[in-house]
Every structure is written in C-alpha cells, then in structure tokens.
Amino acid sequence: MKVLVVYATRHGGTRGIAERIGEVLQADGFDAQVASADKAPRPDSADAVVIGSGVYLGSWLKDGTGYIERNQVSLAKRPVWLFSSGPLPGSSKNTTVNDPIEAAFGPTDGPGSGGRKRIAALSAAIHPRDHVVFQGAYDPNDPPRSMPERFLRIMPGSKDILPAGDFRDWSAIEAWADGIGQALRPAIAVG
Numbered sequence: 583m584k585v586l587v588v589y590a591t592r593h594g595g596t597r598g599i600a601e602r603i604g605e606v607l608q609a610d611g612f613d614a615q616v617a618s619a620d621k622a623p624r625p626d627s628a629d630a631v632v633i634g635s636g637v638y639l640g641s642w643l644k645d646g647t648g649y650i651e652r653n654q655v656s657l658a659k660r661p662v663w664l665f666s667s668g669p670l671p672g673s674s675k676n677t678t679v680n681d682p683i684e685a686a687f688g689p690t691d692g693p694g695s696g697g698r699k700r701i702a703a704l705s706a707a708i709h710p711r712d713h714v715v716f717q718g719a720y721d722p723n724d725p726p727r728s729m730p731e732r733f734l735r736i737m738p739g740s741k742d743i744l745p746a747g748d749f750r751d752w753s754a755i756e757a758w759a760d761g762i763g764q765a766l767r768p769a770i771a772v773g
C-alpha cells in the first residue's frame with residue numbers, strides 16, 4: 583500500500599517531520615514515499631496522502647497550498663492527513679492561546695485570518711481525516727529566506743516572538759504517524 587508524504591518547507595524543519603513520518607510508515611509495512619511539494623508526483627497512484635507545511639505569518643507555504651489546489655480532485659478521493667509545523671513554545675504571540683490551530687494560524691476572522699481561511703477552504707474541498715499542529719524549530723543563524731521574515735527578525739521584540747530552538751516533538755510525531763498506519767491497516771487486510 584503506497585503512502586505519499588508531501589511537505590513544504592522553508593528552513594527544513596517540516597522536511598524532518600515528513601521524513602520521520604515516512605520512516606514510521608515504512609517500518610509499519612507501508613510503501614512510503616516522501617517528496618517536497620514542488621516536485622512531488624500527483625497523488626493518483628497513492629493509496630493515502632500525508633501533506634504538511636511550515637506556517638509563516640499565519641499561512642501555509644505556497645508550495646503546500648499549491649499542491650492541494652492542483653490535486654484537489656484526486657485528493658478528495660483518497661484518505662488524506664494534514665499537518666502544520668509552526669508554534670515555537672514560549673513565543674509571546676501564543677501565551678494565551680490553547681487551541682493549536684489558533685496558535686499556528688491565528689483567529690478565524692478579522693485581520694490576519696486569510697491563511698487560516700485558505701487552509702479551511704482547502705480542507706473543506708478534500709476533507710482530511712485529521713489536521714494536526716506540531717511544534718516547529720527556529721534557528722536564528724539560518725539566514726532569512728523571504729522579505730517579511732527578514733523584517734520580522736530585526737523588529738524590536740523579535741526574540742520574544744521567535745524563540746530559538748528545535749521544539750519538534752518526535753514522540754508526538756511518531757505516535758501520529760503510527761495512528762495513520764493503524765487507520766490504513768484494515769484497508770490492507772481487505773486487499
């Protein structure tokens with residue numbers, strides 16, 4: 583049974599998560615292929631698809647949303663799991679927010695809600711089995727890869743908004759990947 587794991591990353595943190603998910607699924611007996619969203623094959627020959635993106639300023643990266651958009655019809659016909667990698671624990675941005683989706687994307691309405699609305703609309707089109715948010719990683723020594731990122735990093739208080747460190751929770755990631763394997767296993771038994 584083929585599982586395609588697609589990721590969109592800017593600094594590599596999400597690629598690491600996707601690779602770990604692929605390893606867990608492989609160890610669970612699946613034929614897992616991990617690919618970056620800009621080069622990933624169409625999902626047509628996959629039995630299930632996992633798609634994840636890093637979150638920047640409340641939005642998925644364009645490669646991630648673009649992959650879903652291009653392949654909406656095919657994705658809607660197969661089991662899909664989504665993950666977002668974002669929140670940096672201790673960030674002054676999230677102190678009062680308990681809901682992980684809200685911590686990553688911000689509020690459902692009002693200024694800055696565009697990224698969340700977009701992922702909600704794409705989810706409505708492909709109805710994923712789950713959308714989980716994993717904590718991310720931020721290395722201030724890795725040079726910025728976009729203009730807004732450059733500005734945010736030099737803003738006063740940026741160290742409070744972007745705490746440095748690798749906060750990826752590998753046991754949570756592995757448990758989630760195992761759960762995907764368990765959900766797909768009955769389909770293997772049927773053939």
Ligand SMILES: Cc1cc2nc3c(=O)[nH]c(=O)nc-3n(C[C@H](O)[C@H](O)[C@H](O)COP(=O)(O)O)c2cc1C
Pocket residue numbers: 590591592593594595596597635636637638639640641667668669670685686687717718719720730731732734735744
């Ligand atoms: C400029 C900048 C903006 C960010 N904005 C958000 C955000 O809005 N929500 C969030 O949860 N994480 C945010 N993060 C944290 C990233 O999502 C986190 O570092 C993630 O692991 C990045 O994934 P990547 O390494 O795959 O690019 C931001 C990080 C940077 C550097």
